[in-house]
Amino acid sequence: MDFYIRVFVRVRTSAAGVKDSPLLASRVYQCTGCGTFELEPVAKFGNSKYTPATGPKVGQSCPQCGGKWHIGGPIYNGDIHTPSFVDRVLAELDKEEEFQSHKRLRGLLTAVKEEVHVPLFYSPGSMANTLRCSTPPLAMLKSAIINAGYIVSQCHTEPLSLKTNAPSSFLWDAMKAWAKQKGEGGGAKKGSPGASILAREITHEIDFSAAEEAERKAESVRFVPAPEAGWGPKPRAGTKR
Template identity: 40%
Template sequence: MILQEGKAKLRLDKPVFYNPVQEFNRDLTYDCFLRFIQRILCVMVHNLKIVLKGDSVRILDALSATGLRALRFAQEVEHVDFVLANDFSENAVQIIKDHIVLNGLENKVIANFGDAIETMMNHRSINKRFHAVDLDPYGSASIFLDSAVQCVAENGILMVTCTDMAVLCGNTPETCYNKYGSTTVRMKCCHELALRILLRSIDSHANRYSRYVEPLLSISVDFYIRVFVRVHTGARMAKESGTKVGNVLVCSGCHSMEITPILRKAKDEISLKFCASVVRQTLMGAENKCIHCGSSVHQAGPIYIGPIHSRPFVKLSYSIENTPEEERLGTHNRLLGVLTNVSEELDVPLYYEHDQLFNVVKCSVPKLIAVKSAILNAGYKVSGSHCNPRALKTDAPTSFLWDIYINRQKSVEFVKSILWEIKFGLFRSEVNFQLHPKATFQTKTDQMVRFQCNKGKNWGPKAKAKGSINSTYASFYVKKKIPEDSVE
């Protein structure tokens, strides 16, 4: 059976890991990398007075499986010198070689049998580094991050997928700490929290080598998260990474949140210095309880608290809108919707879930547009999030949000709700629910595909490929069972 995705052809008559659900992931990767090569990398090289001549871009597909990503990179992206398709399965490498021949890419794609970490470590020297590294493992990418940030060329792009969402979203905070160096709590905004945990982990690994990352695009879709970051070198800028990291305080009762940065910059007459942040949190009172409802407050983090998207880069990627119909990718409509949704997001860490806050005050849930209008009418900013259709991302203080819900509830008896415990005075702020013209966003008015519905059975991650798990070269070598009659 021959399958075609983009310009690449695959033969699926042999056992190897392939998930058709990940087509959106691969289309997004192609689109982002294409814009990166065409607009960003070429401009960067030109500024350094080094002009791209012919094919000079080196790409690593570290966990290649079928080789599909490598095949698409080689055929659909310009200026590619070669793509190294690496895998630690002997069966997978043989299938990659067959696919290379099938697509006629013997001069563009190199199949390599080896450990991904070892392969990346062998390309740490400046003249061997890759302009792009793609990590799409089964589960967590944590063990690959240290070697990945070392083998990416200066101003190159690192693309990372993680599918261990149960770990990143708060089910096992101890495992999350072991893998990513951060702890989690169960929150409605757990998917954005997962993105920020991953970004902080990547940046932390880069900082050890006087490098730092610039997030270009970070998304949470389906059953995984995916980040695209540029890797830069510079000891001075790497020091500023600490100012982009913070912890999250979360109330277990009313779900109020607050971000507390770890470091801050302090200027004097002579130089710029970094020092520990002064704790100015407003969520906890004298008894270390939530000032709004008196419940316990938990801490998550550290997380990345800087922007997780680059507006210029997202705008470049959004140019797929003008792609001729015959050249459009298989998931074109969803790509357009997600990128538009991302472009509308505020650069504010985390978000609340609209109906969750109304449930706290035991009130019927109004339309989201009414709450957004109230926030906008008060002079604050508000947006949704691509992570959650009910997300409420705003720079308004939590106290004002509670004023909105109290005003909405003022005609209803709420003695039995947690609101009875809220200590601040009622109706401190005037709340205007009149429809605001900016409360409706383009993705909504144009009815774009923003949140994919599950299609059919077995929607989600597939079972891990068996491949050559018993390869004698594998670090996870599994001994074959010895028959009892052969034991002396």
Template identity: 40%
Template sequence: MQELHDIPLFFSLHNISGTVKCTSPSAVMFRSAVINAGYQISSSHCNPLGLKSDAPWDVIWDIMRCWVKNHPIKEQPRDSPGTAILSKSPQLEANFSRAVAALSKAQVKKVNRFLPNPESHWGPKVRAGRRITSKHISLLGAEALNGAISHQDGNGAVTDKPASDTGATVTNEEENEPSTKRQKTGDGEQASEP
């Protein structure tokens, strides 16, 4: 089924299940219930869990009330929104039997609509030529930085050196401190070094 373009807003099945504090029905079962009630439903293009439907909210909540009848939940506080919603009896008896139109052609062929990230820590990297401090390395890890290579000197201490192809330089924060830093004197006054 194509996305419903005349419906501007979408809702999340997990959010409405969270409102009534119940286990979430599968997307196929919920779609089937909406289709069996005589309404259209489709996925959203911007959220993998988003659903668009021309069904009024009364029908959506009636379907959830029928779901909770079949899958009982724990007692909720009286002032919770879920209790107020579930206190009404459903006007519509939801039919959760699988409808043929509940899956689109792409879903039947198992084509991914929302692709996963190609690798871990995928996304914006450190910009070119930026000074990479030991703080960056401790946060991101040396392997996540393309320009930093760790070497051991003769004493066994690890020093970070930049790779020649990236132009990034690795520095310690202590090296970045100005030599004219103000220091306290013994009598509580601050003096500056020339």
């Protein structure tokens, strides 16, 4: 056995907590053409009252490419971890330097600690594929997002991803600015989602100059590869395959 985990679950009862739960669930609208997504909470709270949310917050079609929406969810839309708990685990880890997986655990926990609290991430590779351009360096995209005053991180499960509070219109503008800078994007077929997106003017100011935070995060080790192929929990003892 390589490792096992033990999960402790503490169940609390709270009438107020139950009322809060719909505030943490969101419907998802995802464009069938370009993958742009929008989250819409199913309930809202105001004037000391919980009420069903009003909507939809999106129009009939995607504002980026004109595609139709897939409707999904509701999905959980609350905080994904407790930062103080992650800090405590990191502090414990520092006392156990002899762990073989120390570097990997520290990397994963650091990525978790820095992760922006939004449930879904963007894939710059897929966005570049839609526009038929090369994928910009992650640090460059992160810099543009930080320079515009938004927060950004990777997702701890996917190194080549972006979690951010920047609107999708900003991210597409950053991708278009990159394609323009490289003289790319001409390969998007007429009438395709990519061509529709490229036809729209860039409305946000995009500043790719290196933001210190983006560079620092890109340099340090967050995503250590698995020590060997197929590494992970083995079948339960006694199970024959």
